[in-house]
Amino acid sequence: MFETSLTWNxxxxxxxxxxxxxxxTFWAVLGGTILGMLFxxxxxxxxxxxxxxxxxxxxxxxxxxxxxxxxxxxxxxSILKLQVSAxxxxxxxxxxxxxxxxxEIVRGGILAxxxxxxxxxxxxxxxxxxxxxxxxxxxxxxxxxxxxIGLTLGVMKDTALVLWIGIVELLRASQVIVxxxxxxLFVLSIAGLIYFLMSFPIARLxxxxxxxxxxxx
Amino acid sequence: MIELKxxxxxxxxxxxxxxxxxxxxxxxxxxxxxxxxxxxxxxLMCINGLEPIQGGQILVNGTDVHARGTDLxxxxxxxxxxxxxxxxxxxxxxxxxxxxxxxxxxxxxxREAEEIAVKQLTHVGLGEKLKVYPSKLSGGQQQRMAIxxxxxxxxxxxxxxxxxxxxxxxxxxxxxxxxxMLSEEGMTMILVTHEIRFARDVSDRxxxxxxxxxxxxxxxxxxxxxxxxPETIEFLKSVL
Amino acid sequence: MLNYTFHWRPAFNALPDMxxxxxxSLQIAxxxxxxxxxxxxxxxxxxxxxxxxxxxxxxxxxxxxxxTPALFQIYMTYFGLGSFGxxxxxxxxxxxxxxxxxxxxxxxxxRGGLRAxxxxxxxxxxxxxxxxxxxxxLIVxxxxxxxxxYPMTNQMVWALxxxxxxxxxxxxxxxxxxxxxxxxxxxRTFEFFAIAAVIYYLLAKLITLSSRLFAxxxxxx
Numbered sequence: 001m002f003e004t005s006l007t008w009n010x011x012x013x014x015x016x017x018x019x020x021x022x023x024x025t026f027w028a029v030l031g032g033t034i035l036g037m038l039f040x041x042x043x044x045x046x047x048x049x050x051x052x053x054x055x056x057x058x059x060x061x062x063x064x065x066x067x068x069x070x071x072x073x074x075x076x077x078s079i080l081k082l083q084v085s086a087x088x089x090x091x092x093x094x095x096x097x098x099x100x101x102x103x104e105i106v107r108g109g110i111l112a113x114x115x116x117x118x119x120x121x122x123x124x125x126x127x128x129x130x131x132x133x134x135x136x137x138x139x140x141x142x143x144x145x146x147x148x149i150g151l152t153l154g155v156m157k158d159t160a161l162v163l164w165i166g167i168v169e170l171l172r173a174s175q176v177i178v179x180x181x182x183x184x185l186f187v188l189s190i191a192g193l194i195y196f197l198m199s200f201p202i203a204r205l206x207x208x209x210x211x212x213x214x215x216x217x
Numbered sequence: 218m219i220e221l222k223x224x225x226x227x228x229x230x231x232x233x234x235x236x237x238x239x240x241x242x243x244x245x246x247x248x249x250x251x252x253x254x255x256x257x258x259x260x261l262m263c264i265n266g267l268e269p270i271q272g273g274q275i276l277v278n279g280t281d282v283h284a285r286g287t288d289l290x291x292x293x294x295x296x297x298x299x300x301x302x303x304x305x306x307x308x309x310x311x312x313x314x315x316x317x318x319x320x321x322x323x324x325x326x327x328r329e330a331e332e333i334a335v336k337q338l339t340h341v342g343l344g345e346k347l348k349v350y351p352s353k354l355s356g357g358q359q360q361r362m363a364i365x366x367x368x369x370x371x372x373x374x375x376x377x378x379x380x381x382x383x384x385x386x387x388x389x390x391x392x393x394x395x396x397x398m399l400s401e402e403g404m405t406m407i408l409v410t411h412e413i414r415f416a417r418d419v420s421d422r423x424x425x426x427x428x429x430x431x432x433x434x435x436x437x438x439x440x441x442x443x444x445x446x447p448e449t450i451e452f453l454k455s456v457l
Numbered sequence: 458m459l460n461y462t463f464h465w466r467p468a469f470n471a472l473p474d475m476x477x478x479x480x481x482s483l484q485i486a487x488x489x490x491x492x493x494x495x496x497x498x499x500x501x502x503x504x505x506x507x508x509x510x511x512x513x514x515x516x517x518x519x520x521x522x523x524x525t526p527a528l529f530q531i532y533m534t535y536f537g538l539g540s541f542g543x544x545x546x547x548x549x550x551x552x553x554x555x556x557x558x559x560x561x562x563x564x565x566x567x568r569g570g571l572r573a574x575x576x577x578x579x580x581x582x583x584x585x586x587x588x589x590x591x592x593x594x595l596i597v598x599x600x601x602x603x604x605x606x607y608p609m610t611n612q613m614v615w616a617l618x619x620x621x622x623x624x625x626x627x628x629x630x631x632x633x634x635x636x637x638x639x640x641x642x643x644x645r646t647f648e649f650f651a652i653a654a655v656i657y658y659l660l661a662k663l664i665t666l667s668s669r670l671f672a673x674x675x676x677x678x
Contacts (some may be wrong), residue, residue, distance in 0.1 A: 267580060290586045290587070291586070293585065294585075297584075308600050318585035351678075
């Protein structure tokens, strides 16, 4: 018979960790999506001298390990003597990181709308804004939404890294328990299962959506 | 010799070949004509074992193609096939396309394979295009390359599956010329084709396929010039 | 207002050490990609297999790799495998974790790539007398690698970024590990990690650039 020292309280502790994971994910994705839409729109519609610097900064956010970004932000906070929690730092860094990816998704979606379609819209007498809101955005959304779902799940998994700046989320919670009861495989498996349950159904949904929209084209 | 005895083939409930019997002698050119979906292309796939059959027997050089113990890879070396879609290997140059099978399947050295490939490519008029990738060739040139690729295995038989159907009209001639050249050299060929006039010119015999059966077979002047069955007359009227 | 003085000199003095660390990071990234690509080919084939076990095994691998954090996967290879009596040192555990992750993501990419190659290519190869494995290796695989080359490059960059996670399982020879050691000794966190960030950025660009060059040389058709 399988025996474990994992207690009911430990399980609650793990679930609280999962709650933290979801909370951080929520704020990061919310902030990241708003910023990302803004940057993506600017990138898709601006001349190169606006576009290039923004693109450069966003590229840096995508090319430096997230772990290093957390450490840098945390130490910068201390340098400025800002009175903000590690939780806030984690959310802000992740939001910027999310924005960097989201901007590319939004930009890709907008650029995927064929110029001929837009010309057709304009030729019907639509204004630039009408063209954007009635033609471009709805079409771009179909291209972007599956990628955006993928991004959200990616961010959810990346929240694990905030453990390095002292936040107890799901993975860190499992590590704390492992240290006490010394059953790494079992406890980590539970953590993995929780991650899987949070991610897999949404991933499936995204894949279905993508397939259906592609078939309709 | 290729011999088909009462061959039956179906895809699920769809009967494609309903008992086809046929014999092709060495050195003979047989053209197979008939409407789309009459089963003539499927027959070629069955002859070199790319498609399994459900009944009957196919013998090539006396070997039962669909018998359990038959080494199909060995057998296919004896039977070259060229498809409607020429299926050039896009990642290899023209020369490499033709060299690949002699090297990897027949185990020839690089030098030998190259010699064979250059000879066959020159033969079909592509001697100037050796280092070019297929994407830079016209459809007719790609199809001739596919012919050279099959010939490089020095097969006993060549099967051609509507090799001009996917070509632009102005490119059909160069491929037909290549086929004619092969027939004059005495290659044993089965030619599934829509080019009725060409079939009449090059074939020793012509077979008319209709709904999975051979309705008429014989000399071209007989089957095409003086058809007996109403289906044949109908078909020829629609294409000529 | 800002009463903190940046001390860049000690950080620059440590640059040689950090560059050595960068080399280790790059080494892990490259190795994890090589292992990942080979595994991914088999996983992609397994995903198309009719054999229930092969299908289940590869699907399980792919879904696990894609639906749990990379850091979790590294914890599994480092802490989790201990329950089976397998004790990997942090370098190997990190490498195994990233390779596992690469394989899962690449398998899906490869599966898409394989589907994009017309079945007639295999048929043409078989008609020339090639065996099924020959046709796959000589005709299908080279074409697939062209289709998936760009996503593969992205995965390579991610592999590099993932190497930074080694520090969480005690690796101190890669770039992040070396930087962390320096940080613990000097508490000049910002300076050291800023330089590390720049090195990572340059490495990522190096990967992107060299793979473009490589693709240009390789895919002439």
